[in-house]
Amino acid sequence: MFNFKLICKDGEARAGEMATAHGTVLTPTFIPVGTQATVKTISPMELRKIGAQIVLSNTYHLALRPGAAVIKAAGGLHQFMGWDGATLTDSGGYQLMSLAPLCKISEKGVGFQSHFDGRRYFFTPENVIELQGEIGADLIMPLDECCSYPCEHDQAKRAMELTCRWAERSKKAHHSNAQALFGIIQGGLYPELRVECIKNLTSLGFDGYALGGISVGEAKILTYELLNECLSLLPEDKPRYVMGMGTPLDLLEGVKRGADMFDCILPTRYGRNGTAWTSSGKVIVRNAENVSLFIPLDESCECYTCRHFTRAYLRHLFSVNEILGMSLVTYHNLFFYMSLMAGMREAIVKGKFQEFYNEFLIKNKEVENV
C-alpha cells in the first residue's frame, strides 16, 4: 500500500511521491499537527483547501482521550475526524517525556500517569504498535526515548540504544501492510551516536526514517549541522522525516539538506496567538500599527484570509478575543507553509532550488524573522 518514489534531486534537495492508502503525498511536505485528532481551529474541509495532504495526530493524547478503542469503533482515525487524506501518528515518546508526571522508563517500556487525570498507563513498544493499529493512521512511529536538551553523552547513548532495541521490538510487533512503520533516529547532538543509530535502524529496515529529538532548544546552527551529518546517511529510496522542526527557514534549510517531511506546531500555535508568516516576514497582528491598516496580512497571498480580511479586522478580532481571529490567522499560516512547500518542490523539479532558497532569504530580510 505504502510506497515512496524519489522523483528527482536538485543538489541534496529531493522531490518525491509518497503513496498511502489515503492518497498520494507530494514531498517535500509539511504535516499540519492535529494532536487530538483535530488541527486546532481548522476543519478538514479547510485543510483540503489549504492544500494539506497528510495530518499528524498523537498516540499518547488519543490513547488517553477518547481512547484507541473509541477511534477503532469509529472506523479509524480518518473516519473519526472526518479527514480522508493521509494520516500519521506519532508514538507519544516525546509527549511522555514532556507531559507525563512520574514517567518511569525501563527496558520493558514506560510507566506514566496521564497529564489529564492522573490515571496510570504502561506503554511498551508492542502495545504502542497495537494502539496505533487501532487508531489506524497510514504512517506510524515506534516508541522511542527522546532526550531533552542539553543532554550528557552517556544519557544520550543509553536513550539511543534503548530506542534501537525498542525499534526492533516494534518492527516484530508490526504486521500490518496498511500501515507504514518509520524508524526514529535518536542520539542527541552527538553525531557518532546518530550514525550508530542510523546503522542499526537501516539494517533492521523501515518504511521511512525520522530524525527525533531535535529542535528541542539547541541553537539552529547545531540543528542544521546535525541534519548535514544525518540526512546523507539515510537510504535514498525511503522518505526522511524531520520531526517537530518547522519555522519557514527550518523547512528551507531542511529541504536543502535532503529532508522530505516536516511537522511542527508553529503555524497553528502562532496563528492562535496572532502571529502570521508572510512573504516579507512575520506580522504581529495585535501591533498598534494594524489598527487601521486596511491591507491583507500578505498582499501576495491567495488564501481565504488574505483575499477577504484586512489586518485592521484581524487585529480587532484579536483585541476583542474573537475565535475567528485565531482560525483566520491559523488558516493563513498553514496556507503559507503549504505554498512554501509547493514552491520548493516546483523549484527542485525545475532544478532551481538554490534560486528559490536565495530569493526566500532576500524577501525575508532578517533571518530572525523567518
Add this chain to the structure above:
Amino acid sequence: MFNFKLICKDGEARAGEMATAHGTVLTPTFIPVGTQATVKTISPMELRKIGAQIVLSNTYHLALRPGAAVIKAAGGLHQFMGWDGATLTDSGGYQLMSLAPLCKISEKGVGFQSHFDGRRYFFTPENVIELQGEIGADLIMPLDECCSYPCEHDQAKRAMELTCRWAERSKKAHHSNAQALFGIIQGGLYPELRVECIKNLTSLGFDGYALGGISVGEAKILTYELLNECLSLLPEDKPRYVMGMGTPLDLLEGVKRGADMFDCILPTRYGRNGTAWTSSGKVIVRNAENVSLFIPLDESCECYTCRHFTRAYLRHLFSVNEILGMSLVTYHNLFFYMSLMAGMREAIVKGKFQEFYNEFLIKNKEVENV
C-alpha cells in the same frame, strides 16, 4: 433602497421580502448575532453556506472597539467584516443597561463607562444615529431605554415615554436613504404602555418596527401574550422585528403571531457550550452516552457538521477543549435555525403553517426541550 413587500399571509403568519442595499432578505428570517462584527466562531463564507442573509452587530460594542471611525475608514461594516449580505446594527440601548457600570440616563442621553476599560462615553439619540451612519449597516435602530424585568409600571411608563421622545429625535437626525431606521417599542409587560408606544411610533413613521425589552426573564406565556397584543397593531406593510428572543419554539410562536425578524444569541452561545438543537429536541454533546455514538447530531440534517462528523467526535472535541467543536456545533445550530425559518416560510406560502407548527411540536416531544 430599503423596501419591504408582504408576499402572503397564512393566519397571522407572514411571508415577505425585504430589499436592502446588500441583497434581499426573505422573511420570516433569523438574524445571526455578530455583536463584535463577527458571528462567534463562524466565517462569512460559512454564514453564506448556512443560508444567512442578514447579520446583526452592536453599536455599543463597535463604538468601544474598534471605534466607529475605524469601521468607516474600512469602508463600512460590510467591508470591515468581509460580509456582503445585509447587516443590522442594534443601538446599544440594551447593552448600556446590562453592561455599562455607572450608566446615567437623562433626557439628553446616556452617560456611561466602557465595560472594557472604564473610558467615559455619552450616547444621545443623535450621535447613535451618527455612529451607525459611520458603521454603515443597512438597518439601524434608535437609542432606546430598555427596562429590566420585573419593572414597576411607573418606571416602564417613564422609559417608554423617553424611548418615544428619543425615537422622534432619532428620526430627525436620520438623513440617509441607504439606511433603514426602525422604531423600537418599549413598555415592559404592560399592554397599555406598549399600545401607546406603538401609536406614537407609527404616527412618527419608521421603516420597520421592533419589539424591545422582551425575553428579559419573564415567563414565556407572558412574552407570547404580549406578542399577541402588539404585533396585530403594527402596520401590515412594514417589517416586524422581535428583538433578542429566539429558542426554536419562540421563533415558531413569534411567526405564528405575525413577526418577520428575530435575532438571538442562543444558537451561537449554545453552540459554544456544546448544546445542539435537532429535529428531535436538544442534544447535550458532552453527555456520556455520546462517547461512542457514531451518528450525527441530527440524522435528517444536511449541514456540514451532520454530514461529516459524529456525536462521538464532537464530544471528544468538547472534552479536550478543542475550538473546532464549538464552531461545528455553532454551525449546525445556525443551520438548524435557518432551515426552520425556511421551512416556516415555505409552509406560509403553501398555506400550511398550522400543519408545520403542529408537526414541529410533535417531533420535539417536550416543549421544555425546544
